[in-house]
Amino acid sequence: MANGDITIGGIFPLHYRVELPTTDYTEKPLTAQCQGFDSRAMRWALAMRLAIEEINNSADLLPNHTLGYRIFDSCATPVTAQRAVLAVLNGQDVAESSMCSLLAIVGESGSSQSIVVSRTLQPFSIPMISYFSTCSCLSDRKQFPTFFRVVPSDDYQVKAIAQLLKKFGWRWVGVVTEDHDYGRFALQGLKREIENTDICLAYHEMIPKDFRQERVLEIMNVMRRSTARVVVVFSGEGEFYPFLREFLNQNITGIQWIASEAWVTASILAETYPFLAGTIGFAVRQGYVPGLKEYLTTVNPQRYLSNPLVKELWEALYGCSPLFSNTSTQLPLCTGQETLSRQHSAYMNTSSPRVTYNVYKAVYAIAHSLHNLFQCVPGYGPFKESSCADINDIHPWQLQHYLQEVSFSISGERVNFDARGDSIPSYDLINWQRETNGDINFVKVGLYDGARDAGRELLIQDQAVVWPGNQSKAPVSVCTYSCAPGFRKATRRGEPLCCFDCVPCDNGKISNQTDSIDCMACPEEYWSNNNGTACIPKVIEFLSHGDTMGVALMAIAIVGSCLTIAVLAIFLHHRNTPIVRINNSELSFFILISLTLCFLCALIFIGEPTSWSCMLRHTAFSITFSLCISCILGKTLVVLAAFTATRPGNNVMKWLGPTQQRIIIFSCTLVQMIICAAWLIASPPFPYRNTQYQHSKIILDCSVGSALAFWCVLGYIGFLAGLCFILAFLARKLPGNFNEAKYITFSMLIFCAVWLAFVPAYVSSPGKFTTAVEIFAILASSFGLLSCLFAPKCYIILLKPEKNSKQHLMGRATK
DSSP: OBOOSEEEEEEEOSEEEEEOOOOOSSSOOOOOEEEEEOHHHHHHHHHHHHHHHHHHTOSSSSTTOOEEEEEEEOTTSHHHHHHHHHHHHHTTTSOTTHHHHEEEEEOOSSHHHHHHHHHHHGGGTOOEEESSOOOGGGGOTTTOTTEEESSOOHHHHHHHHHHHHHHTTOOEEEEEEESSHHHHHHHHHHHHHTTTSSOEEEEEEEEOSSOOHHHHHHHHHHHHHOOOOEEEEEOOHHHHHHHHHHHHHHTOOOOEEEEOTTTTTOHHHHHHOGGGTTOEEEEEOOOOOTTHHHHHHTOOTTTOTTOHHHHHHHHHHHSOEETTOOSOOSSOEEOSOOOOOTTOHHHHOOSSOSHHHHHHHHHHHHHHHHHHHHTOOTTSOSSGGGOOOOTTSOOHHHHHHHHHHOEEEETTEEEEOOTTSOOOOEEEEEEEEEOTTSOEEEEEEEEEETTSOTTOOEEEOGGGOOBGGGBSSOOOOOSSOOOOTTEEEEEOTTSOTTSEEEEEOOTTEEOOSTTOSSOEEOOTTEEEOTTSSSEEEOEEEOOOTTSHHHHHHHHHHHHHHHHHHHHHHHHHHTTTSHHHHHTOHHHHHHHHHHHHHHHHHHHHTSSSOOHHHHHHHHHHHHHHHHHHHHHHHHHHHHHHHHHHTTSTTOOGGGGSSHHHHHHHHHHHHHHHHHHHHHHHHHSOOEEEEEOSSSTTEEEEEEEOSOHHHHHHHHHHHHHHHHHHHHHHHHTTTOSSSSOHHHHHHHHHHHHHHHHHHHHHHHHHOOTHHHHHHHHHHHHHHHHHHHHHHHHHHHHHHHHOGGGOSHHHHTTOOOO
16 A cells, blocks of 8 residues: 555455355354465566656656555455455555545456446446456446556457367367356357357366365366367456366376467466366466566565565465464475575566556556546547546546546557447467476467457467477367268267268269368269269260270170171072072072171171261161061062962962062161151251169260151061061961971071060160160171071071972972
8 A cells, every 4th residue: 555646556366266255144144354475466566656656757658746555455246346345445454535536446356356346436437457457348338437457358269279179189178167157158159159160168167156075076076077189268367266176186187278368478377276287278468578577576565564465476486484474384484585596586576577467557557547637638528528537536437538548658669448348359378398407487478469350360380389298290280080972971869960970972972171061072073083083974884895894795796797698609509409599599698688788787786876877877777677677578579479370270479579578678768768767857866865763874875866766666667577477477387398388487586586575675774775785686686687597598508408499399209
């Protein structure tokens, strides 16, 4: 406490926990006792005093005015913080005029405490500047119109933590918070930041306000059972300290701690719990407080005999009680002049002041605002009728106006406040690294600058980070490991999105990225490879000349045509013999020539379909077979007429002379040619790339164009064959050793059987087998005609020449 022209208050958590007295509800309960002296908070309070002394000694800032201060202990709890601010307002232990002269308060560290303090001060319009309260709720100007802070809001801290989780691929994290507004709002902010990402919360647990071991053990069991290896903690060191004590007893290992700014630089935790080495988190940016180290070393019990806080500081640092202390204690005595050293890091950590620097900035913000207020020129003031504040009667709301507008530089940093009372968001990324002597150092390994472009705020020196267990690689914390390319994620019912199964992509679909949500369908002419990672051109299938089946069918077709030509040569050579002459040599030659064409037209079906080959293969097939069957029909009519001409008065043969036979053949063939011409004109066959029948292949085939025309062609051939069969069947019992009608009947029976079997086989055969079935039908029917009509004759001509006589053929040969 110190008096001055203007008084400002300071509230600090000089103790980090409160022990509630037991009560039986029969007597008035005792006052709650603050326990656990916090050396770091003592440093913060001394930084405020140092700043005020600097300002009072400055000739440039607030000349002719002095600042006084009142410092109170909040014990890190909202209730005690409220008691402290009421003590400041009511003049407890201070001058009676304190309420009138109190213009601002520096405080508090915890968000829950600041909420209570700000609401208590609000009726008096007294502004407060927090040096460590980060809850985003405090940015609400409707609820907290007098609140300012020199520390970034948690809205930015959760953004930084979310980016940190994304950076290291931590998609499955646990969250532990204190049971205060700070923890609740930080959790809400973190959930909001990860809402549209692939990060999920495995669990969320709250450290109870009244520390109960049973509840804490429940939290420990959740952490032990969870597969999440990364735990984010939003808590002050006061609440977190006893929690860690119980955590140490449970022997839980393998946790990567993510610290909030509330405890990331808490030396007391680093000194007490060495298993926290590897912790990483965001701290408020460090600054520079000139003369702080020297100022802290001037504090000792001998110099401040009446200050109980200095006595507690000595007890906390050295574990002893000064000789001249009037209080009873069980601690050993000491002189009170012991030397402060680096080992007392909770108190003497001045190399990188952060919260201490914020306290320093907060005091200077008030001083600069007062300075601007005193510099106001009447007639140019910001208040009613351009007036200025009365320097002899300054109201807190007037100071608040200048606080909102203040802008100054300190230690190379520009300090100002936005419309919500927040400062520029900026953090250092701190990593807890263990030295060889076992001490833990807070090492800066990166930063988060909210002024940078979106997505580029976080900068990390990856190689400088040391992970738990002194590992060089970041730990893995996922519910399910990433799905490799070729797989997609399938969420599990009732579980977070981070927990999923990896399902292989269906055939024809691919995923070429890790953790694909869905598989992409390949273009129509592409198909997925075996791994499902790339689309490759589909295999093009057609009956090619290099295909085994294609080669075999070509060979059979060529053999068939050669055999037919050989038979033609035999008939030409023996054309004057009875067996050739009696079977109408001209028609036989026509049949052999047409059969040769039938065998050769099968070759057109082999190879890659083109427009010309598609039109040629069907028309050539239909016309050559129509020609062949027409010749056989003419021959059947001649055979039937020849053996019925022996009846008296029957002169039918004059109507079936060579000319009439040619007319019959030409007419029957012409009908098929007309059908084919109409087919080609109306809807000709064309090459067709079938991608639907077999999805992994492109089947090159010839579409018939007009199905009606195709079946008309086959139907006409079937009609001619059926007519031949009926006529030959009628003449099957005619006399003679060589009954040509029987062979024609049998050949037509084979022909019709082949083509009747062709229809269902053609319709049901896939891909190139459709073409193969059609070729097989052509070759089988051609071989059937060749063998049935000409094999017996060749047998007689070549092997039984003695039977090649008119008497034998007419059935009159002597035995």
